[in-house]
Amino acid sequence: MSKLFEKLTLRGVELKNRLWVSPMCQYSSVDGMPTDWHLVHLGSRAVGGAGLVVVEATAVSPEGRISPDDSGIWTDGHSEAFRRITSFIKSQGSVAGIQLAHAGRKASTYIPWKGNGKIDVADGGWQVVAPSPIKFAGNFPEPREMTIADIEKVTEDFVAAAVRAVDAGFEVIEIHAAHGYLFHEFLSPLSNKRTDKYGGSLENRMRLPIETVRQVRKAVPENLPIFVRISATDWVENAWDLEQSIELCKRLKDEGVDLIDVSSGGNVVDARIPVGPGYQVEFAREIRKRAGIATGAVGMITDSHQAEDILQKGDADAIFVAREFLRDPYFAIRAAQELGGGLRAPKQYGRAIEIAIASAEAAT
Numbered sequence: 001m002s003k004l005f006e007k008l009t010l011r012g013v014e015l016k017n018r019l020w021v022s023p024m025c026q027y028s029s030v031d032g033m034p035t036d037w038h039l040v041h042l043g044s045r046a047v048g049g050a051g052l053v054v055v056e057a058t059a060v061s062p063e064g065r066i067s068p069d070d071s072g073i074w075t076d077g078h079s080e081a082f083r084r085i086t087s088f089i090k091s092q093g094s095v096a097g098i099q100l101a102h103a104g105r106k107a108s109t110y111i112p113w114k115g116n117g118k119i120d121v122a123d124g125g126w127q128v129v130a131p132s133p134i135k136f137a138g139n140f141p142e143p144r145e146m147t148i149a150d151i152e153k154v155t156e157d158f159v160a161a162a163v164r165a166v167d168a169g170f171e172v173i174e175i176h177a178a179h180g181y182l183f184h185e186f187l188s189p190l191s192n193k194r195t196d197k198y199g200g201s202l203e204n205r206m207r208l209p210i211e212t213v214r215q216v217r218k219a220v221p222e223n224l225p226i227f228v229r230i231s232a233t234d235w236v237e238n239a240w241d242l243e244q245s246i247e248l249c250k251r252l253k254d255e256g257v258d259l260i261d262v263s264s265g266g267n268v269v270d271a272r273i274p275v276g277p278g279y280q281v282e283f284a285r286e287i288r289k290r291a292g293i294a295t296g297a298v299g300m301i302t303d304s305h306q307a308e309d310i311l312q313k314g315d316a317d318a319i320f321v322a323r324e325f326l327r328d329p330y331f332a333i334r335a336a337q338e339l340g341g342g343l344r345a346p347k348q349y350g351r352a353i354e355i356a357i358a359s360a361e362a363a364t
């Protein structure tokens, strides 16, 4: 029996397999509202057999959006709009998750097909905030240094967003602390030059993400798992790195986090990242081993055998896949055929896909 198609139970939630859709911005929202695009896009991946479908980075406040077209969950109207999406995902035997996010100094930027870099306030952008007034890159917005009141409001916004997400029917909450967005900006000494209790020592740099996780954990039901996505390294010297990530993950485990979704990079514009098949798996392995917490591996995992091998070696507990699920929404069904995973296609598609499974089984 393949490990990729083994169930995983986290708190009160059973995931039918360990092949999951990684959060992916669709830049297709209006005022943060999910649209028909989201229903079809996310729904298709649930139809395609993924055990968990995680909604894109969804802003906890309007100024936390990467772009004006990002999804958001800062009003009850947003959670209402997400409800039919979670309900459809669930109807396919999949679990609906959502990534809650604040983009910090990387907010107010153009979406990939409209331009790049900052959107000026005059063109519909907004004043962005960050731990310190340091730009991400030349053509990015100039951030305003956050006050203590701003920082405390971020925690409140995450808590309110998490409660709304539960209300919308999400069963996994992922907090985005990766890719150079707000929490990663607090963690990394490159973007956090504060001299108050939120900057300087590792303890101080971890304070905001940990405090936020603590408050979110208190606010959502006990039986609901919380994930945190981190960047395990900035990929440059004297910056955020694996050792600090391991410390952070130990602390997150103590706060009741159930799984770390282990990515990397995003906070240094010219970092040299050795991108290649499974290039971030080593971080998932080290965090799993040394922090003693479940991990999800992500990054250029595109093949069923590659995914299976990562789990068989004990490098991670689950696999997040992004682009391969865009190329093939039925990647999970295909992987099950290749590995003998026992995952069946929806009955509506049986005449096309069950035959393929039957013939694959006959051939073995």
Ligand SMILES: Cc1cc2nc3c(=O)[nH]c(=O)nc-3n(C[C@H](O)[C@H](O)[C@H](O)COP(=O)(O)O)c2cc1C
Pocket: 022, 023, 024, 025, 026, 056, 057, 099, 176, 178, 179, 229, 263, 298, 299, 300, 301, 320, 321, 322, 323, 324
């Ligand atoms: C279109 C697109 C949008 C993305 N949006 C997000 C996002 O909202 N949140 C996030 O943490 N990562 C995001 N990512 C990163 C992916 O989740 C994933 O970590 C990355 O693409 C590496 O996995 P892959 O090689 O399977 O694509 C995005 C990637 C793509 C391709």
